[in-house]
Amino acid sequence: MSPREQGTLRPEVSDKDHSLGAADAPVTLVEYGDYECPFCARAHPIVTAVRALRGDGLRFVFRNFPLTQIHPHALHAAEATESVAASAGESAYWAMHDTIFEHQRDSRDALDDEHLVAYAAACGADPLQVARDLATNVFEADVRADFMSGVRSGVNATPTFFINGARFEGSWADPTEFALALTEAAAGVTPR
Secondary structure, rough: OOOOEEEEEEOOOOOOEEHHHHHHEEEEEEEEEEEOOHHHHHHHHHHHHHHHHHHHEEEEHHHHHHHHOOOOOHHHHHHHHHHHHHHOOOHHHHHHHHHHHHHOOOOOHOOOOHHHHHHHOOOOHHHHHHHHHHHHHHHHHHHHHHHHHHHOOOOOOOOEEEEEEEEEEOOOOOOOHHHHHHHHHHOOOOOO
């Protein structure tokens, strides 16, 4: 695979993805993230602010990329979000997504199964169902599918962002640079 191909999102965003915003928004921002990654936790409020700034002009998609060798709770955290989505819907999924990142900053123990089940209940999901799903890894294949799409897209760290299908090589930690890349994408300029 050429370097150019590695900077391309594979597969493209579809209705199978968890997304916020209109499907026909001029800019689609995809994040490959790990719920236990401290850098993803730092990026979360930046992405939230960018989403608010761009409004209806941005669709945001989150794909799971758990780095299980260094983050032992990442896989179950991702599976828990998928379980919440299956049992309580997309709005509950996004509430769980936000809750995990908010609590991840507190301590790594905040992402053990007991806490994940409690967060799921607070987001409107059936806690017993989420506990069963985690115990039997019902959603592991879905999480692995996201992970493999990241591998095909050249992702090797989290968070990794794609803007309109092209990998963003700038600094997500610099809100001005990040916002400028999104503005350029809205104008049809390929992200750097």
